[in-house]
Amino acid sequence: MAILLNADSRVIIQGITGRQARAHVPHHLDYGTKLVGGVTPGKGGEKVDGVPVFDTVRAALDELGPLDASMVLVPPAAVLDSALEALDEGIKLLVVITEYIPLHDTMKIREAAKAAGAVVVGPNTIGMISPGKSKLGVMPGFLYSAGHVGIVSRSGTLTHESSSCLTLRGVGQSSCVGIGGDPVPGSSFEDILEAFRHDPETWAVLMIGEIGGAAEERAARWLKETGYNKPIVAFIAGASSPPGKKMGHAGAIISGESGTAQSKQAALSAAGVQIAASLEEAYPMLEKMLEQHTD
Secondary structure, three states: OOOOOOOOOEEEEEOOOOHHHHHHHHHHHHHOOEEEEEEOOOOOOOEEOOEEEEOOHHHHHHHHOOOOEEEEOOOHHHHHHHHHHHHHOOOOEEEEOOOOOOHHHHHHHHHHHHHHOOEEEOOOOOEEEEOOOEEEEOOOHHHOOEEEEEEEEOOHHHHHHHHHHHHHOOOOEEEEEEOOOOOOOOOOHHHHHHHHHOOOOOOEEEEEEEOOOOHHHHHHHHHHHHOOOOOEEEEEEOOOOOOOOOOOOOOOOOEOOEOOHHHHHHHHHHOOOEEOOOHHHHHHHHHHHHHOOOO
16 A cells, blocks of 8 residues: 555656657656656647657546646646646546746645645646556655655655665655745645544654744644654754755745744654654654554
8 A cells, every 4th residue: 555656546647748758758658667657738649758648637647547646747837727738638646747836826736736636746746656666756766665664755866865764774765845945835744644644554754854934833833733643753854954045845935933844843843743853863753653553
């Protein structure tokens, strides 16, 4: 079992004939992802590494049958239309890789997904992977291994780093989800943590936050209110960043006393989350949690 994406998930790529998408198609096929088609208006009938291309999502559905997920890798101005098209056709998981999407477009996509009972991962994300089963994103699959640590992160780079370090220590991951670095993500920490709550393969969770915004504080309140039943280790990146400076992501900016690493650490600690001062400190904490796991 895995959250959102599993070995049987049938997926497409919207924007499959673009330069970046073409580069990632063979990696998905090699990993075992059931990439059954792609969509680029005006390019129907072509193939990318043997994967058929269609003009519309509807045309893909008519030819391929039911689809579970779509990776959206189109220019920022085209993301809203592409996402709404997929949602209108009943696709329940969208992984939006593209960054620089207008904030109001993301809000419209998120509301449409909520109304359709669908999940949006991203935008501005590396995507997600269920190691050993399937991936939908731009992560190198060899850095990840199957196991029992769920990872939810605002940072793609730190997702790669933590997974590869855990893998080298012999600790695998159940599912890894990059919620993205924008101020308004399609899915929140709470959404992914709730999915991990119900996943029997996830025994412990690594939560990677960063300065800016209040996503981690909201998650802390939610954890306390819902009585979360799985152990969590959290690392907040950017503790030494100067106030008022954007640090990499659009959402990683401190304004006054809001959004600091210290405020996030305090809120999560009060919710029962173990705080790691560095990722290196997080790994033995997770190992201990796995050792203490009982069915």
